[in-house]
Amino acid sequence: MFTSDDEEAEGKESLKIFHEAIGGEIIELKGRGHYTLGDMGTEEFPELLEAVLKQ
Numbered sequence: 001m002f003t004s005d006d007e008e009a010e011g012k013e014s015l016k017i018f019h020e021a022i023g024g025e026i027i028e029l030k031g032r033g034h035y036t037l038g039d040m041g042t043e044e045f046p047e048l049l050e051a052v053l054k055q
Contacts, residue, residue: 001025002048004032004039027051 033039
């Protein structure tokens, strides 16, 4: 699960609920906001691609 250091409080709470329910790895990136085009400023998400290919 990806999160950002500047994610909104509601997003952090959702992450906690999902993580408690299904487990998994939490990957926190810096300055990505809510992982939308508006917050990220790009359609590129190389960290996600790397995590998928690592599996």
